[in-house]
Amino acid sequence: MSSDTMVGTLSSDLFEKQLSEEIRYCILLNGKIVDCNYYGHLLIEEYGDILFDHVLEYDQKSLYSFIKEISGTHKVIERVFNQRIKGETHKVRYRGMLDIHNHILISGYIEKTVEITRYTFPETMKTIFNELQFMFILIDHDNQVLFSSDQYINIVKTYEKENKCKHPFGEVIRNMACIMRLNKINIERYHYLEDKLYHIYGIYHQEVNHISFTFNEIEKTEEFEKLIQYKQQMESVSQLAAGFAHELRNPLSVIRGFIQLSTLTNSMDKYYRTILSEIDRMNTILDDFLSLSRKSTKKKGSIPQTIFKSIMPLIHSECLLRNILLKCDIEPSAREINLDESMIKQVLLNILRNSVEAFEEEQENKTFIVQGKTSENAYTLIITDNGPGMEQTVLDQLGKPFFTTKANGTGIGLPMCKKIIKDHHGTFIINSNLGEGTEIIIKLPFI
Known part of the structure; x- marks a missing residue:
């Protein structure tokens, strides 16, 4: 038999399909297979043309390191991976290298192992x-x-x-x-x-x-409820991070400007009080923000307008970032409410978040209104927006645990708000009309 005939036999379909079980691929750095042999083609039909999908999840990170290592050298690199083949898991030993055209070439074969008896649970x-x-x-x-x-x-x-x-x-x-x-x-x-x-x-x-x-x-114990409350707090803190950064940037800009001015005029004493007041302002903003992430503390007597006004800068920043007009009218009161400050702030931020997320992006003249009013026995907070509003069928379901109209919502926010207000012996009412907006009325009794 001539040498030409021998070469033709070794590269024939019969040899490739019947005798060889070698897997050969040409791949890109992202794992995409751009060329393969017959056996590789069978695996692509079953698991797709991304090599990472062929190996088990916990080996994918190692496979990426293997491919990256090959791309950085012209030496032959060898690794073993757990791979899916015909519905079963096998150990496949791969060898890979870069060719002269910088293509990543790899070949592999199934390692023959002694059959292990499947584990039986006693x-x-x-x-x-x-x-x-x-x-x-x-x-x-x-x-x-x-x-x-x-x-x-x-x-x-x-x-x-x-x-x-x-x-x-x-x-x-x-x-x-x-x-x-x-x-x-x-x-x-x-x-x-x-x-x-x-x-x-x-x-x-x-x-x-x-x-x-x-x-x-x-079980729905006190510990369970605290866990959900804290989860909601953290979501609000995360969402308000951008507004918080914006709120801090203003006093920082003032401080920077006055320090530069004092250098030019050589008179720090002249601007000392202004710089100090801006630093105090930053401390106040930090205290207000950090109070949101603190776990629930005991209730104490507080002046209502002090609590509600302290959170307005954060709400204002959030509205500015989203092109929403904020109107605020908090009526002062000398009487105190027995409340948990961080939890009441959490309620306000949840309501703001729901309102902000409900607005259509293309809507013009978006408005969010916060009003505080005193009565004989309670302080009333009225929060209104001119968003899309809700149908009565949705309104009837709203506030039930895990009911949500949002694609990625959990349905926990409003039920938790109602629970917090109820724990403060207050009332939480939602009024809404489709196409007109939503109004939330919160009443908290005076001590």
Whole structure:
């Protein structure tokens, strides 16, 4: 047989399809496969043309490092990855290098391993976990379920039967497992589902690459309510960060200007009081902002206009950034209200956030009005906007836990506002007309 005939035989379809199991790719730095052999083409049909999607989640970071390392040298680099092939997980040994045209070329083959008996969860342990109050699930290195308790199975089956879709716990488990294997750590998460809060704790068993999860339903205790309150506080603080920075920039500009002026005129004494007053103003702004992130404290007697006026600069900044006209008329009162300052501020910021998010971007003359009025027994706060308003059907549902009209809303904000006002022995009323705007009336009793 001539050498030409031999070369033709080795590169033929028969050799490629029947005898070779080698995977060959030409890829870009972002993992996109631009060329491949027959076996590589079969994998692309099953898992797509991005190489990262072929390996297990916890190996994706290592694969990126492997590709990046190849792109920085003309040496051959070798690594092993856990990869999906025909629905099963295999260890694939890849070798890669840059060619003379700076193309990333890699080839791989499945490592033959001794078959390991699949782990069996002991019957005694199954009985124990099925008797416990919390749910339990154990998964292997490929996120396949090795054992799940009866409680977990029942909840998942019931949910999927009623909702005609997969239970979200599966996605939560996969996301947690990816993080745990990458960082080799145990983690915990909280998950809201159907008016229930679940505490999920994952334990990474490194020696066998298994992960166990416990799911504990948290009762609606005082601790649960405090957790939701604090979550809402942090969301408001985060959203107001831009307005806070804007509010601090004004006194900083004044201080900078006067320091430059004093250098030119050589008379710091002349501007000392002005600079000091601006520093005091910055301290006040910082105190007001930080009070939002403090956890709930005991109630104390406070003058209402002092509390409401202290938060106006932050609301004003937020309105300025979003091109909303703010009108404020807070009537003074000598009488005190027994309140938790940070919680009442939280209510105001939640209402502002809802109002701001409801405005259509193209709407003109957007207005947000805050009025404070005294009566014989209570201080009344009336908050109005000229946004899109709401239909009566929406208004009837508003304030119920987890009901929301926002794409990314949680439905926690307004129920929490109502709860805070109720805890202060006050009333919280929402009036709204579609196309006209919304009015919220809060009444807090005097001491």
